[in-house]
Amino acid sequence: MPRKKRAHFKLKTSKSAKKRFKVTKNGKILRTIAGKSHLMVGTAGGVVRKLRGRAVMHKSNVKAAMKLLRPSL
Numbered sequence: 001m002p003r004k005k006r007a008h009f010k011l012k013t014s015k016s017a018k019k020r021f022k023v024t025k026n027g028k029i030l031r032t033i034a035g036k037s038h039l040m041v042g043t044a045g046g047v048v049r050k051l052r053g054r055a056v057m058h059k060s061n062v063k064a065a066m067k068l069l070r071p072s073l
Contacts, residue, residue: 010071011070011071012071013068013069013070013071014068014069017065017068017069018069020032021057021065021069022054023069028056028057029056029057029062029065029066029069030054030055030056030057031054031055031056031057032054032055033050033051033052033053033054033055035051036048036051036052
């Protein structure tokens, strides 16, 4: 009786990373700016505006983030 071939498992994207990071067309990773989830009552409006939007991830963290996102790319 011939043996069945074992199927390789599929690599899965980390869903938490997929929701947190965005990869640009040029391969840079964007992240949300920290520090705006709570305790914003006494914060100046200018600071709140600067925390809006996204920032480019530092190059020291890119390798780890790409490892989490790799299957979806």
